[in-house]
Amino acid sequence: MSIRIAGLAITLFAAVSIATSSLAADDASVKKDLFTVITLQGLPCGEVVSYTTKNDNDHVVVCKDGNRYHVYVNAQGRVVVEKQ
Amino acid sequence: MKAPSIIATFMLLLLAGCAGTPFLAPRAPPQPAAPSPSPSPSPAVIPPTTAAAAQPSELAAPPSTAPVAPPQAAAPPIAGAPPAATLPNPSAAKAAGSTVTAAAKPPAPAAQLPKAASPTTDIAKPKTPPLDLTSLEQRLKSTNAIGVLTKLTLKNQVDDLLDKFRAYYQGKLKTTLADLRRSYDLLVQKVLALLQDSDPPLATDIVASREPIWGILSDPKKFATI
Numbered sequence: 001m002s003i004r005i006a007g008l009a010i011t012l013f014a015a016v017s018i019a020t021s022s023l024a025a026d027d028a029s030v031k032k033d034l035f036t037v038i039t040l041q042g043l044p045c046g047e048v049v050s051y052t053t054k055n056d057n058d059h060v061v062v063c064k065d066g067n068r069y070h071v072y073v074n075a076q077g078r079v080v081v082e083k084q
Numbered sequence: 085m086k087a088p089s090i091i092a093t094f095m096l097l098l099l100a101g102c103a104g105t106p107f108l109a110p111r112a113p114p115q116p117a118a119p120s121p122s123p124s125p126s127p128a129v130i131p132p133t134t135a136a137a138a139q140p141s142e143l144a145a146p147p148s149t150a151p152v153a154p155p156q157a158a159a160p161p162i163a164g165a166p167p168a169a170t171l172p173n174p175s176a177a178k179a180a181g182s183t184v185t186a187a188a189k190p191p192a193p194a195a196q197l198p199k200a201a202s203p204t205t206d207i208a209k210p211k212t213p214p215l216d217l218t219s220l221e222q223r224l225k226s227t228n229a230i231g232v233l234t235k236l237t238l239k240n241q242v243d244d245l246l247d248k249f250r251a252y253y254q255g256k257l258k259t260t261l262a263d264l265r266r267s268y269d270l271l272v273q274k275v276l277a278l279l280q281d282s283d284p285p286l287a288t289d290i291v292a293s294r295e296p297i298w299g300i301l302s303d304p305k306k307f308a309t310i
Contacts, residue, residue: 018168028138029231030231033230033232033234034233036231036237036278037234040234040237040274041237057233077236077240078236078240079240082147
């Protein structure tokens with residue numbers, strides 16, 4: 001019985017670890033994407049510290065240098081970066 | 085049981101071939117590395133060439149009794165060069181042994197030069213990669229090196245640049261082709277900066293396509309076909 005519980009615990013731990021790591025990877029890739037977009041617009045942002053997703057392709061980004069940007073895709077399909 | 089007899093027959097034929105070429109012996113004097121009497125026929129050609137000629141000399145020994153030039157001319161360059169030199173030797177060797185080797189050297193490179201030049205030109209031709217804009221576009225869309233928002237941003241910037249070109253050719257935009265070239269280079273560098281670490285093959289292909297693409301952009305007739 002205890003062996004079954006141990007096996008279940010290990011399986012759960014592995015699943016949680018994999019899910020966490022994949023989420024962290026997604027988070028890092030989104031941060032990188034947002035940082036690249038801001039930089040391509042010629043706006044300053046040392047590093048993306050955090051971001052809040054408001055909608056699909058609609059984020060509020062906080063940069064390491066204190067700047068906050070609203071990054072979204074408008075109705076014309078253009079990526080817009082607005083400083084807040 | 086048959087193999088030894090075949091080998092023995094072949095060796096006998098080789099020996100017979102060597103024995104039948106005593107008139108080539110006068111060419112031997114210029115060669116220093118031929119102490120034995122048997123290697124006299126082919127070694128005359130060995131000194132000018134390198135150690136790699138040892139095998140061709142052995143191969144050339146049996147047929148050296150007769151004028152072997154035609155078959156050897158069809159042979160690979162290494163084997164073909166020495167026999168080509170042996171042809172003028174009989175006449176010149178009697179005059180001066182040392183000059184024979186000197187005279188033998190020029191024909192060989194001369195004969196090899198065209199053969200060496202043709203492959204290089206053949207290789208140089210396929211180096212020019214055909215411009216495949218559709219493939220490049222598809223690869224840019226599908227690469228994981230760039231995020232979705234970044235791809236969209238780049239696409240916007242490409243569209244902006246194309247609009248500038250369009251306006252320039254329509255006379256609506258007062259700018260120069262040099263300025264447009266600067267904008268184009270900047271955009272390409274942005275793309276390359278994003279790709280070079282994560283997708284080097286695509287970055288390399290974009291670098292290779294850089295000038296052909298500019299050739300299209302800078303030509304109003306070609307640009308109109310886009």
